[in-house]
Amino acid sequence: MIVFLYLISIIIASSLTWYIKPRLTDILRENNMVATNYSGRVVINGAGLIFFIPCILSVFFLWNLIDLNSMVIYISLLLSMTLVGYIDDSLGASTTKGLRGHIKVMISGEISTGIIKLIVALIMGIVISAVYFSSLLDIVFHAILFCLCVNFINLLDLRPGRSIKGFFLFTLFISLASGLKSLWMLLPIYSSLAVYIRDEMQEVYMLGDTGANLLGGVLGIYTLNAAYPGVKHGLFIILLLLHILAEFKSFSKIIDTVPLLKYLDSFGQLRKERA
Numbered sequence: 001m002i003v004f005l006y007l008i009s010i011i012i013a014s015s016l017t018w019y020i021k022p023r024l025t026d027i028l029r030e031n032n033m034v035a036t037n038y039s040g041r042v043v044i045n046g047a048g049l050i051f052f053i054p055c056i057l058s059v060f061f062l063w064n065l066i067d068l069n070s071m072v073i074y075i076s077l078l079l080s081m082t083l084v085g086y087i088d089d090s091l092g093a094s095t096t097k098g099l100r101g102h103i104k105v106m107i108s109g110e111i112s113t114g115i116i117k118l119i120v121a122l123i124m125g126i127v128i129s130a131v132y133f134s135s136l137l138d139i140v141f142h143a144i145l146f147c148l149c150v151n152f153i154n155l156l157d158l159r160p161g162r163s164i165k166g167f168f169l170f171t172l173f174i175s176l177a178s179g180l181k182s183l184w185m186l187l188p189i190y191s192s193l194a195v196y197i198r199d200e201m202q203e204v205y206m207l208g209d210t211g212a213n214l215l216g217g218v219l220g221i222y223t224l225n226a227a228y229p230g231v232k233h234g235l236f237i238i239l240l241l242l243h244i245l246a247e248f249k250s251f252s253k254i255i256d257t258v259p260l261l262k263y264l265d266s267f268g269q270l271r272k273e274r275a
Contacts, residue, residue, distance in 0.1 A: 008061045009184070014195050016058070020050055021199070024047075025044055025047070025205060028046060028049070037203060038158060041203050043203050045206060046086055047208060047210070048085065048210035048212065048214050050196055050205075052214060054188070056078055073128055074221060078214060078217065080124055085210040085213030085214065088208075089208040089209050117213065121150045121216075121217075125146030128142070129142035129143045145235070145236050146220035148236065148239040148240060149220035150213060150217055150220050154216060156212075157206070157212040159269075160200050160203055160206065161197055163211070167218070167219055170235075171218075171222055174227050174231060178227050181226040185222045186222065
């Protein structure tokens with residue numbers, strides 16, 4: 001019965017994504033939701049909306065396998081993180097980059113959509129942590145870990161498919177290291193991304209903060225819900241170091257110097273970009 005419900009959820013997620021993708025792509029294009037990507041191409045921005053609805057609807061088919069609190073938290077997370085990401089895509093200033101850049105804007109007496117994004121992520125991190133944990137120290141630790149997960153996926157979103165590959169590798173590692181717990185959070189989104197990713201790799205559209213925020217939020221809640229303490233502590237240290245590194249070094253330049261990372265990063269991209 002459980003396998004059947006998972007299968008139904010996967011089919012619903014992939015089928016809805018296949019149906020929504022061309023239609024929502026046209027809507028975004030008609031409303032001038034476009035941006036210039038790293039290679040100078042004008043592509044559709046905010047395409048994370050394509051798998052937003054499929055991920056929510058497909059989870060309802062797993063209702064009998066999930067407790068009510070987890071279901072409500074998960075759906076609230078998808079809604080809030082996608083919305084604030086879409087606001088950043090549609091209203092955000094492209095001149096403000098990095099955590100330090102947004103903090104400088106805030107210190108100057110202004111506010112950026114990036115700061116709004118950070119505040120919403122922090123609020124969601126605190127709420128989720130307060131549901132899963134009771135001690136103040138645990139709540140603070142897990143709220144920060146959640147924010148690191150969200151922002152990490154955003155940091156990767158500089159090349160086609162990079163955020164998706166990073167999301168897949170991190171969640172796959174966590175699930176394997178944690179005994180495949182809470183797979184209901186991952187299987188629908190995996191199947192939806194399998195349908196979505198081709199046109200991102202072909203530079204038709206890109207996730208934008210809309211999609212990167214959603215994936216980062218799912219990585220965060222899955223880590224808090226499923227990972228063992230040792231995995232969480234190790235991930236916290238890794239993500240913290242990567243955030244510090246990102247303020248001084250370009251991830252793209254680092255990836256280009258490591259053959260394996262460069263191969264994984266470029267796998268599936270336009271052939272002329274890999275040549």
